[in-house]
Amino acid sequence: MTFPQFAEAFYGIALLIAQGLLGLAFLLVIIRIVRGPTLPDRVVGLDVLTSASIAFIALVGIETGYTLYVDVAIALGLVGFLATVAFARFILTRGQTEEDAFEQLPFRDPQSKTLSRTSQGSQP
């Protein structure tokens, strides 16, 4: 096997391996986005999803030889950056974590508090 033959075979195998690895990365990131206990976890997951999408678009551009895909990748990076910044602003202005919201919910009303205390008191 001469070196040009090896290079061609390696190129094809590398394309396949890269596609498989990127598919695995998409799967893992989506598991985190679905499971993520809080909103910032999901936002970080979306950020990584954008990076993986840019990588996948670059891979498609390499495979098809259609380099207009680079513009799509630049636009996607811009949109992902702006989305992350907007989510950060939203988290900052919302001003409470999920735990805060959950803890405040049933105890704002004194009536409901006494109700929960009596129901708890029946089983000491």
Add this chain to the structure above:
Amino acid sequence: MSEAIFDTIDGILMIGGSIFVVLAAVGLLRLPDLYTRMHAASKAGPVGAGLLLLALALNAGSSAEALRAVAAILFLLLTAPIAAHLLAKASYKVGYGLWPGSVLDEMPRVRNPEGEDPYYDEEGSQTGLALHEGQAGEPAWRRETKDRRPRWSDLRKR
């Protein structure tokens, strides 16, 4: 011959870049904390995408396309740290906690820097002011019995 060399370098860059993206995803899934997840995600993700764009730049026919790919890499490397920094700052300020096994928090949260907190008394239970102003959280009898997650302040007391 030179084409074969370029093909080989392209293949190595593609595999390396996708390995970086997979490592970012694994770190995002496995690490325990928002901040450690961000540590994995915001470094390895742009590096992986950048390596794949570099492979596209080497593969491109004309220099204009290669320059656009390099511009995309520069854009990624500029914006990813800014986005991660903004998100981490916002979520820390709002109060998303660190993993309880963290050894150092250089910006610890203090409930009230000047003197006592009017909403809590010495035993840590809530005063009537908290109830009056609508700031009441859980009552103390319930907060003590509940299984709550350990926080950084608990580790610090020991």
